[in-house]
Amino acid sequence: YxxxxxxxxxxxxxxxxxxxxxxxxxxxxxxxxxxxxxxxxxxxxxxxxxxxxxxxxxxxxxxxxxxxxxxxxxxxxxxxxxxxxxxxxxxxxxxxxxxxxxxxxxxxxxxxxxxxxxxxxxxxxxxxxxxxxxxxxxxxxxxxxxxxxxxxxxxxxxxxxxxxxxxxxxxxxxxxxxxxxxxxxxxxxxxxxxxxxxxxxxxxxxxxxxxxxxxxxxxxxxxxAWTLKGKVDFPRDEKRNIEGMIHRDIQDQDWKPISGTTNIFQALNGQNLTLADVLKNEYDAGSEVYPLFINEASYYEKDLAFWLSTKSVIMLPAL
Amino acid sequence: YxxxxxxxxxxxxxxxxxxxxxxxxxxxxxxxxxxxxxxxxxxxxxxxxxxxxxxxxxxxxxxxxxxxxxxxxxxxxxxxxxxxxxxxxxxxxxxxxxxxxxxxxxxxxxxxxxxxxxxxxxxxxxxxxxxxxxxxxxxxxxxxxxxxxxxxxxxxxxxxxxxxxxxxxxxxxxxxxxxxxxxxxxxxxxxxxxxxxxxxxxxxxxxxxxxxxxxxxxxxxxxxAWTLKGKVDFPRDEKRNIEGMIHRDIQDQDWKPISGTTNIFQALNGQNLTLADVLKNEYDAGSEVYPLFINEASYYEKDLAFWLSTKSVIMLPAL
Structure with a gap:
């Protein structure tokens, strides 16, 4: 059917x-x-x-x-x-x-x-x-x-x-x-x-x-095609200063899949934060996600460290 | 002697x-x-x-x-x-x-x-x-x-x-x-x-x-050691808009020697400009020069595309 x-x-x-x-x-x-x-x-x-x-x-x-x-x-x-x-x-x-x-x-x-x-x-x-x-x-x-x-x-x-x-x-x-x-x-x-x-x-x-x-x-x-699904912001203190920088494991790795265990931030105290640490309850372990626009300068003020996207294949009819 | x-x-x-x-x-x-x-x-x-x-x-x-x-x-x-x-x-x-x-x-x-x-x-x-x-x-x-x-x-x-x-x-x-x-x-x-x-x-x-x-x-x-000797500015129009961008031959090539025939800018009209073209009468064909801080963002407003330097070896006495 x-x-x-x-x-x-x-x-x-x-x-x-x-x-x-x-x-x-x-x-x-x-x-x-x-x-x-x-x-x-x-x-x-x-x-x-x-x-x-x-x-x-x-x-x-x-x-x-x-x-x-x-x-x-x-x-x-x-x-x-x-x-x-x-x-x-x-x-x-x-x-x-x-x-x-x-x-x-x-x-x-x-x-x-x-x-x-x-x-x-x-x-x-x-x-x-x-x-x-x-x-x-x-x-x-x-x-x-x-x-x-x-x-x-x-x-x-x-x-x-x-x-x-x-x-x-x-x-x-x-x-x-x-x-x-x-x-x-x-x-x-x-x-x-x-x-x-x-x-x-x-x-x-x-x-x-x-x-x-x-x-x-x-x-x-x-x-x-990669479709935007949500934002991930930097960890921040009460004054909005960032408390974690983009982890070296994902810097420059736009378009590549990450999972819950991927390190995404390195905190001021030296500790690593994974995607699951950051998304907490929102994290869906089953889905494969792709970070985009990682560490884009103009996004710091938009509360955005990178976008999360999902990947799909689109069939295009002839034109 | x-x-x-x-x-x-x-x-x-x-x-x-x-x-x-x-x-x-x-x-x-x-x-x-x-x-x-x-x-x-x-x-x-x-x-x-x-x-x-x-x-x-x-x-x-x-x-x-x-x-x-x-x-x-x-x-x-x-x-x-x-x-x-x-x-x-x-x-x-x-x-x-x-x-x-x-x-x-x-x-x-x-x-x-x-x-x-x-x-x-x-x-x-x-x-x-x-x-x-x-x-x-x-x-x-x-x-x-x-x-x-x-x-x-x-x-x-x-x-x-x-x-x-x-x-x-x-x-x-x-x-x-x-x-x-x-x-x-x-x-x-x-x-x-x-x-x-x-x-x-x-x-x-x-x-x-x-x-x-x-x-x-x-x-x-x-x-x-590389010692600063002078500035090279972008070619500009009368409104100070730049009319030439850093040439691909020197982009990212800080610390490497260049000569009078090295392309340093690519102009709006597509033509290449060499170091000798830009320095004109000031160009000293005998000297080996090294560009530093090539394409530094904050230097655009300082009329500076890169610094020219010369390289020397310094003998350090014991300390």
Whole structure:
């Protein structure tokens, strides 16, 4: 019975068909200290433009004030402001800079015709390699694009993360979007190796869009994806100072499975804390979990030492 | 004649004799986003104290306000404020926080008896490994200590940099001081491998002091040192935006020699710039130079892509 059901289900979505993509909008500098996206936008705007054969491509700096300061944000993280309640509220002169800027971007780029694609460039201090972030498993267009990008990189260098929900990211304002997150790179530093990977990923996205618009058929395939399930915070004292640092056993080990007995923190007193120690009653011994964005600098203030995710394989119908 | 002179000179300083060291003061958080020193001070202050058999050891957070902000500084870099003209000027309620804090530290720790040692802990985003910074070639006590620390690490992991002059660093207020600079570590991130190296270097310093105070004799020896000679800034446009990023040929290649034909920047237009292109008339083709602190995040605002240094071998008389 199960087999039959799967078969019917697979047949029902044997091939999906989507509108052509008529504009790709690439954003850099959504966080003002993540320098590879900022560098690339300036490169593409000063003489070496990004091109596509089949659609309009533009690139933009998301947060100019944060870029000037070389900080993640001026008043608040712009990538938490793209939510209906914030975008459609009454403008107020006293509202944070990033809320104003999010409205501006929303009014220019939001897309009810579902024909735009947003690529949002980010960097992380974590050893994530090239990480393509898609909101939902149902965004098959984005997932096929991820598969296409992945194939051009060495095995296990490029991975897909499913966010599971929108946190008010800039991609919220269009139907299809991916964040292109490359690391490790210290914030406030521009590394040529990281910028090269970032640029290659964007160009592969445009190649994919051109092929798609020209009617190329992308066969059905499987893709591994890591879905965010929860946060793990550092151990902290009453003043929020951290009392444990990321343990050497997991530093730089993003995407690798850990279990309850894995050491995740080394405390001020020298003791090791395991995942089960930290999660206590919430710990589910049966599940295999994968830490992501381990030791990302900007997450210290967000009460976040790393994300926990689960891994799954998604069947993509042909496109 | 030269040989004779050298021989006499060597003999004259066959063994140096210095006062015992009766206090070691260790500072962390001189820059508020360099987390390994901050972590260690908190560790030593909350139950696992630093110890020496022969002298008093204390550890302190240099810049509490910058630490709270997790930024290099609040108003200005404290490590440029320890200069007589600033420390002895008339206090002014409107002066920057770091100037006030420097006065406080100066009044507590400055040392005319020459019996104190300051260890100042730093991190860099550059691939410097363990770098021990000494102000002057004439600080033989500090250089012997460097040699002692160096011997406990793998070859070429721990190196000595001569600053050549004081920039108003915290070590300015005592006779002997070294900065213990460990990288690469992104600012705002605490890596256990980097913290472990930092702690090991501090403990080796205390071991050295104990041996010295107990009358241990340190034989004459040679030590390689890199002396700062000048700065190289990024190529910039009229708004000070950088127009060239550190070239992949030198990224992470701190301490390695480069020549006039070495590519040092990759420009926005894709072209490579060599060292001779950038230094133009100042370039001295005959000299071998070594870039240090390549792509250090906090140097972008200081118009500094890396330091140029020369390498020399220093003969240390016995101590």
């Amino acid at each position: 199960t087999k039959e059901k799967t078969k019917r289900k697979k047949k029902a979505i044997d091939r999906i068909s989507l509108p052509l993509c008529n504009q790709v909008v690439v954003f850099g500098g959504t966080h003002g200290n993540e320098l590879s996206g900022i560098w690339l936008v300036r490169k593409w705007q000063t003489g070496l433009p990004l091109k596509s054969e089949t659609c309009k491509v533009t690139s933009h700096l998301t947060n100019p004030e944060a870029i000037k300061l070389c900080r993640r944000y001026k008043d608040c993280d712009i990538n938490r402001q793209f939510l209906d309640e914030k975008l459609t509220g009454k403008p107020d002169a006293k509202e944070p800079y990033e809320v104003q800027r999010a409205r501006e971007i929303y009014s220019t780029f939001s897309d009810t015709s579902r024909k735009r694609l947003i690529l949002d460039m980010h960097n992380t201090t974590a050893n994530m390699g090239l990480c393509l972030i898609v909101e939902k498993e149902s965004d098959l267009f984005a997932l096929h694009m991820c598969r296409y990008i992945q194939n051009a990189f060495p095995k296990d260098y490029c991975r897909v993360m499913l966010q599971g929900q929108s946190y008010g990211d800039i991609r919220y304002i269009v139907k299809h979007g991916i964040a292109i997150e490359v690391g490790p790179q210290p914030h406030g530093v521009l590394r040529s190796d990281i910028a090269d990977v970032q640029e290659k990923a964007v160009k592969l996205s445009l190649e994919f869009v051109d092929l798609f618009n020209k009617g190329h058929q992308f066969g059905s395939c499987e893709i591994s | 030269t040989k004779e002179k050298t021989k006499r000179k060597k003999k004259a300083i066959d063994r140096i004799s210095l006062p015992l060291c009766n206090q070691v003061v260790v500072f962390g958080g001189t820059h508020g986003n360099e987390l390994s020193g901050i972590w260690l001070v908190r560790k030593w202050q909350t139950g696992l104290p630093l110890k020496s058999e022969t002298c008093k050891v204390t550890s302190h957070l240099t810049n509490p306000e910058a630490i709270k902000l997790c930024r290099r500084y609040k108003d200005c870099d404290i490590n440029r404020q320890f200069l007589d003209e600033k420390l002895t000027g008339k206090p002014d309620a409107k002066e920057p926080y770091e100037v006030q804090r420097a006065r406080e530290i100066y009044s507590t720790f400055s040392d005319t008896s020459r019996k104190r040692l300051i260890l100042d802990m730093h991190n860099t985003t550059a691939n410097m490994g363990l770098c021990l910074i000494v102000e002057k070639e004439s600080d033989l006590f500090a250089l012997h200590m460097c040699r002692y620390i160096q011997n406990a690490f793998p070859k070429d992991y721990c190196r000595v940099m001569l600053q050549g002059q004081s920039y108003g660093d915290i070590r300015y207020i005592v006779k002997h001081g070294i900065a213990i600079e460990v990288g690469p570590q992104p600012h705002g991130v605490l890596r256990s491998d980097i913290a472990d190296v930092q702690e090991k270097a501090v403990k080796l310093s205390l071991e050295f002091v104990d041996l010295f105070n107990k009358g241990h004799q340190f034989g004459s020896c040679e030590i390689s």
